[in-house]
Amino acid sequence: MSRILLVDDSVLFLEIAQVALEAEGYKVKCATTLDELEQARKEFACDLILMDVQMPEAFGDDVALALRGLHGVKTPIYLLSSLDEEDLVERVKWSQVDGYISKNHGIDAVLARVRTILAAPEGGE
Amino acid sequence: VIAGLNERFQARFVETARGRIRSAPDGVASSSPDGIASAAGQLHSLAGEAGVLGYAGIVEVARRCEKSLRDLHGSPAAATGCARLLRDLLRAVEALAAGPTAATQGRAASDRKDAIVKRGRILIIDDSPINTEALSDVLEDAGFETRCTHDGEAALVEVGRFEPDIVLADVQMPGLPLEALCQRLRQAAGARAIRILLVSGVGESELADLAAAAGADGFVPKDHGLEAVVTRVAEATLELMR
Numbered sequence: 061m062s063r064i065l066l067v068d069d070s071v072l073f074l075e076i077a078q079v080a081l082e083a084e085g086y087k088v089k090c091a092t093t094l095d096e097l098e099q100a101r102k103e104f105a106c107d108l109i110l111m112d113v114q115m116p117e118a119f120g121d122d123v124a125l126a127l128r129g130l131h132g133v134k135t136p137i138y139l140l141s142s143l144d145e146e147d148l149v150e151r152v153k154w155s156q157v158d159g160y161i162s163k164n165h166g167i168d169a170v171l172a173r174v175r176t177i178l179a180a181p182e183g184g185e
Numbered sequence: 186v187i188a189g190l191n192e193r194f195q196a197r198f199v200e201t202a203r204g205r206i207r208s209a210p211d212g213v214a215s216s217s218p219d220g221i222a223s224a225a226g227q228l229h230s231l232a233g234e235a236g237v238l239g240y241a242g243i244v245e246v247a248r249r250c251e252k253s254l255r256d257l258h259g260s261p262a263a264a265t266g267c268a269r270l271l272r273d274l275l276r277a278v279e280a281l282a283a284g285p286t287a288a289t290q291g292r293a294a295s296d297r298k299d300a301i302v303k304r305g306r307i308l309i310i311d312d313s314p315i316n317t318e319a320l321s322d323v324l325e326d327a328g329f330e331t332r333c334t335h336d337g338e339a340a341l342v343e344v345g346r347f348e349p350d351i352v353l354a355d356v357q358m359p360g361l362p363l364e365a366l367c368q369r370l371r372q373a374a375g376a377r378a379i380r381i382l383l384v385s386g387v388g389e390s391e392l393a394d395l396a397a398a399a400g401a402d403g404f405v406p407k408d409h410g411l412e413a414v415v416t417r418v419a420e421a422t423l424e425l426m427r
Contacts, residue, residue: 068233069230069390070233070234072194072197072198072234073230073233073237074199074202074233076190076193076194076234076237076238077237079190079193080190092397093315101248113231114226114229114230140328141233142229142232142233142236142244142248144248162236163232163233163236163237164232164236164244165236166187166236166237166238166239167187167237167238167239168187168239169191170237
């Protein structure tokens with residue numbers, strides 16, 4: 061059973077995504093702040109990190125860059141955001157994440173992407 | 186999956202979205218970069234929540250609203266555009282909340298209210314165009330005729346021209362103190378009876394004290410939602426007709 065860490069400041073979004081992902085059989089942990097993210101990383105070995113971009117404490121792509129550069133995190137990281145897709149493409153390029161998933165096309169589209177990502181060798185597409 | 190999630194989360198989404206939209210004018214009114222960024226952040230979160238539930242129309246308006254907030258730069262024209270988008274966003278959320286059955290019931294209730302209030306005239310005074318647009322929109326939808334002004338002096342002129350039945354005045358405006366504003370509004374109305382209601386997001390007891398001290402006829406707390414404002418205005422209109 062794959063394990064997914066969700067990072068987003070919207071409690072409602074996290075709840076919706078958690079319910080949907082757990083219904084697919086994934087084990088899910090949520091973090092709404094950077095402190096919670098730190099704690100979750102210690103307690104929850106995950107196969108995929110889904111990271112919101114526009115958060116009050118920091119941009120998700122900056123956080124991802126820090127996870128890769130400072131903490132040596134190798135887990136696949138995908139930005140999960142409602143930003144324009146051109147913007148997300150740019151953020152993916154420089155932040156060393158593995159890709160992005162748009163929130164704008166409904167939870168079914170998110171689930172389909174997650175299935176593809178986790179089915180691919182080493183979580184890459 | 187999405188159908189089940191919509192059923193389970195729609196009410197929470199609507200309640201959260203209303204809160205996020207209502208908080209936006211305060212962020213804009215603060216005129217600080219942090220306040221505007223926070224308001225834009227609220228709308229961004231709303232877009233994400235709407236997106237995952239498949240409410241594409243709400244996502245589109247919320248994202249346009251968010252962008253217009255980030256591009257405000259203190260421009261009054263931009264603020265008015267932003268106010269319209271916020272109003273459209275609230276409408277879209279309320280349409281979702283209403284659904285087809287509730288929309289029919291709401292229209293019937295609105296028709297009855299129209300018959301009772303006989304399209305009373307409401308003058309709205311608030312220095313924030315976002316607030317006046319939102320109030321005006323909901324009151325017009327309920328059958329009232331409205332006019333908006335953004336300071337006390339302009340309101341005094343409009344009392345003569347527009348001949349309102351009810352004046353809704355925000356309590357935190359630069360210029361005339363509240364007591365003087367109430368006195369001069371009544372003088373400007375002359376022999377016509379008007380009801381002056383103070384509107385604010387301050388606590389209810391504080392607002393009651395402010396209304397009593399200023400010589401207003403009543404008050405309407407903002408934190409009970411715009412529908413509560415409509416109800417209070419309808420009651421005040423009826424009081425005038427008795």
